[in-house]
Amino acid sequence: MTIRDVAAAANVSVGTASKALNGQGRLRPETRRRVTEAAQRLGFAPNVLAQGLLGGRTYTVGLLTTDSFGRFSIPVMLGAEDALGAGQISVFMCDTRDDPDREQRYLDRLISRRVDGLIVTGRRIEPRPAVDVGRRFPVVYAMTQPLEGDDPAILPDDEGGGATAAQHLLDIGRRRIGHITGPERFLAARKRATGLSHRLTDAGVPFALADVLYGEWSERWGREAARILLDTSPDTDAVFCGSDQIARGVGDGLRALGRRIPDDVALAGFDNWAPMALGADPPLTTVDVCLEQIGRLAGQHLLAAIGGETVRGLRTVPARLVVRESTRAGGHSGSG
Amino acid sequence: MTIRDVAAAANVSVGTASKALNGQGRLRPETRRRVTEAAQRLGFAPNVLAQGLLGGRTYTVGLLTTDSFGRFSIPVMLGAEDALGAGQISVFMCDTRDDPDREQRYLDRLISRRVDGLIVTGRRIEPRPAVDVGRRFPVVYAMTQPLEGDDPAILPDDEGGGATAAQHLLDIGRRRIGHITGPERFLAARKRATGLSHRLTDAGVPFALADVLYGEWSERWGREAARILLDTSPDTDAVFCGSDQIARGVGDGLRALGRRIPDDVALAGFDNWAPMALGADPPLTTVDVCLEQIGRLAGQHLLAAIGGETVRGLRTVPARLVVRESTRAGGHSGSG
DNA sequence: TCTGGCGCGGAAAACCTATTCCTTAAGGTA
DNA sequence: TACCTTAAGGAATAGGTTTTCCGCGCCAGA
Structure with missing residues (x-):
């Protein structure tokens, strides 16, 4: 089923058929109608490979993730697809599973497929080695940033998120605030802690970065850390957590020690991961870094770069x- | 950067260059070496579009999901990619977001892109209208099944999963078993209940399908249902839940009513969703339907279908x- | 009536690669 | 020495589409 068949069915040449289907050239309306009708009847769909070969653009992009398309990549991906799909662009998924060999194979394939561009996403915001695709097509990073080069990267505002959470806890009258979060080696964890610390200090509420409880991104750590925190600071009236999972654990830990949430201790998480945050009892206040928006922006930047903008x-x-x-x-002086 | 450039650099014709790079034809070893060396030096990668145009195969498949690439689609997708990636096949992602118009646009695009095949995944196992792609390429369903036609579908064994959970609860000595699950309209929920019921009845343990507590797939429902269950059956010694999220809620609900897990009441979930099942305290026994395996099988079936097998x-x-x-x-008579 | 212009549609090139067929030269045999 | 065989590599074609250029016929104006 090619344009040749359509042309034959409409008694015109292939060139004419192409013009009729694409609204180009000077054709009689009746001819146009005859062609489109034949195409309709035969169920013709143009071969995008041939178009791509000719036009030098394939209307495809790659989406490379080191996150096994987990919790972070997915929303980013959806946002990116939103922006790109509107531009009639299809997306190749490439899941490296953190294996450099796999990643290289994917890159080779994308190059062979002549994609128009590439989006690289990552876990949290950790910087990663830049992908090397020569100057073949533009690359945009989302939720991660390249260690080398100055290719564009769209990142969440982790520091601002920490500050916003701090402000909220201050606004509701809390002054003895703890922070329980993931491993210190994660840039995202450090940035959130920094944001929190700065805002609290600015407000005259004492908070030392040394007080931050770094651990892991798990509920178990949250439960354990809650005990540690209350051991050293029994008068804590709010806890800001580096993830919703940790917050869930902290909540359970606090309850096990007799604290009520939010009456005795206010609890805030990070990520706004729906199943975790909404399933909690009570539902979790949390910081949403707007992953979809990050993805959407990445898509838009990529489209701009493909269009020639730098x-x-x-x-x-x-x-x-x-x-x-x-x-x-x-x-804490409230309804309790 | 085309094979033409490589040929020129190696002082041969494009045909010869092609043969050298693909190990075809009769060429002097020295010529072969000269060509591959030039290709290497120029960083040549063959244009897969041109190859596809010529060979009639694009080595691409579509992956259509109604699940917004959520918890169920992702592992299925990874498995499928595993199977397909080994065959050098790239995957287009298509997220319909449950919108028929979007779905149709994606299908049109995939047809235009001349994909070799299509995998359709879904939420739980609900049957869905068959996709219509004429006889253009094979379609395999995963985690869902077509309402019409007999295209292949790979499904989890929900009934068997329910039976397995039942057997396990019997094995550890429980006899008063409750079942809390999602909405009754979900086939998956009904099948799991059926599997549980049959196995219990076979073992002489009374269980009426009318006792199943159907609700929603949420922790909140789990908490509420736990109260309902203990109200009507205070001597319950095990609860099997239709999802890990529900199980989390049930666990919290039971604890709030003074029951210890597993001493007083054993608790089992469904899905083996790591963050939920492992984060719980104590960690949840659960049924894993092996989503990746389902995806892998779907990929293998699709490869077979592409290869001509029916x-x-x-x-x-x-x-x-x-x-x-x-x-x-x-x-329950144990350590408590 | 002849010419210029315009409306319409056809022919062909281009995109890139793989493959089939063909040409050329060299070497061997009768 | 002439013919045949074989090795080596070149030329051409196919795949589907878009676009540029060109030609044909008709109408209007001179």
């Missing part, structure tokens, strides 16, 4: 605080 | 019980 450097997307029951105002 | 009908993948602390043996 886009460079980092760009952060503001985080959004989502207030739920776990930090209801009223404070 | 594959038809449903195929189920056995579920696997993952035993963790929440159903430790010993029973």
